[in-house]
Amino acid sequence: MDGLDSTQLRTLAAVVSEGSFEAAARLMHITPSAVSQRIKALEESVGQVLVRRARPCVATTAGAPLLRLAGQLVLLEREALADARGAVTAEPTRTRLAVVVNADSLATWFPAVLARVPERLGISFDIRQDDQDHTADLLREGSVTAAVTAQREPVQGCRVRPLGAMRYRALAAPALVEAHFADGLTTAALGVAPVVVFDRKDRSQHRFLRSVTGRALDPPVHYVPSVPAFSAAVRLGLGWGLVPEQIAEDDLRAGHCVDIAPGRHLDIPLYWQHWRLESEVLTAVTAAVRAVAAELLR
Structure with missing residues (x-):
C-alpha cells in the first residue's frame, strides 16, 4: 500500500459520524453508491473491514485508527486553509468538533465552555452524551476529538488533563424519607428503598451504597435517562438518588428534598482527554474547559 486516499478517509468519517451510507452521501453531495465504492476501495487497500454495516454504522477495531486519522486531517486541513486565506475572506472556515460529555456535566457546567470559546475560530460543536465511565470509548473509536471522562489514564494518542470533581448529594423527597428512613440510613432500609438511576451504565448510586454499608445491595431501581426528569423523579418521591x-x-x-446522608457525598473526578494534536481549535477549547472547570468543579 503506497498511501491512504484522503477522500476515502473523509468518506469513512462521514459514514461513521452520520450513521449510514445514505446520510453520508447527503452530507458529501454524492450518491450512496459512490460512498459504498469509496469505502470498499479503502477496505481493499487496507485489507480489513473498516465499517460494521449496522444502524448506526460504526468503525471496526481496524477502522478506529483510520477514523481518528481522518478527523485529524480534516481539522488540520481546515486550520491550514483558514491561515492561507488570511484576510482574503471575512467568512471563517467552519470546523465541526465532536466532543463527548457526561449528562450531568452537560446539565451544569459544560455549556459555559461553549460560550467561552472565541467565535472567530468558527467552531460548530457536535456534542455527544455518554456516561463518564464510558466517554473515553468514543475517543478510542476515533469518533470524537475530545471527551470529559472519569478515566485518568490517557487513551492512546491523547493527552489528559485533570479538571476537578463533580460532587453528588443523596436526596429524597420528605415522604420517601418518612416511609423508608424513619430510623435512619440503615443497611436494611437502603436494601429496600427504591433508587433512581440514570441508565444501565450508571453505577454511581450502587457505588454510594457500598461506601455507606460496605455491602453490594440490590434495591428496586427506576431508570430515568434525563437529568431534568431524574431530578423530578427524586423530588416527586419515586426513589432516592444522587x-x-x-x-x-x-x-x-x-424543602422539596432532604439530604438522606448529611456529611456524606460522592465525588467523581473528571478529566479532559483530547487528541495529541497541535491545533489552535483544540488549544482554545481546552483552555475554555479548564477555566470553567476551575470555577465550577470541586
Whole structure:
C-alpha cells in the first residue's frame, strides 16, 4: 500500500459520524453508491473491514485508527486553509468538533465552555452524551476529538488533563424519607428503598451504597435517562438518588428534598482527554474547559 486516499478517509468519517451510507452521501453531495465504492476501495487497500454495516454504522477495531486519522486531517486541513486565506475572506472556515460529555456535566457546567470559546475560530460543536465511565470509548473509536471522562489514564494518542470533581448529594423527597428512613440510613432500609438511576451504565448510586454499608445491595431501581426528569423523579418521591450539588441546592433550599446522608457525598473526578494534536481549535477549547472547570468543579 503506497498511501491512504484522503477522500476515502473523509468518506469513512462521514459514514461513521452520520450513521449510514445514505446520510453520508447527503452530507458529501454524492450518491450512496459512490460512498459504498469509496469505502470498499479503502477496505481493499487496507485489507480489513473498516465499517460494521449496522444502524448506526460504526468503525471496526481496524477502522478506529483510520477514523481518528481522518478527523485529524480534516481539522488540520481546515486550520491550514483558514491561515492561507488570511484576510482574503471575512467568512471563517467552519470546523465541526465532536466532543463527548457526561449528562450531568452537560446539565451544569459544560455549556459555559461553549460560550467561552472565541467565535472567530468558527467552531460548530457536535456534542455527544455518554456516561463518564464510558466517554473515553468514543475517543478510542476515533469518533470524537475530545471527551470529559472519569478515566485518568490517557487513551492512546491523547493527552489528559485533570479538571476537578463533580460532587453528588443523596436526596429524597420528605415522604420517601418518612416511609423508608424513619430510623435512619440503615443497611436494611437502603436494601429496600427504591433508587433512581440514570441508565444501565450508571453505577454511581450502587457505588454510594457500598461506601455507606460496605455491602453490594440490590434495591428496586427506576431508570430515568434525563437529568431534568431524574431530578423530578427524586423530588416527586419515586426513589432516592444522587443529584449534582449544583442542582441539589435549589431543591434542598425549597424543602422539596432532604439530604438522606448529611456529611456524606460522592465525588467523581473528571478529566479532559483530547487528541495529541497541535491545533489552535483544540488549544482554545481546552483552555475554555479548564477555566470553567476551575470555577465550577470541586
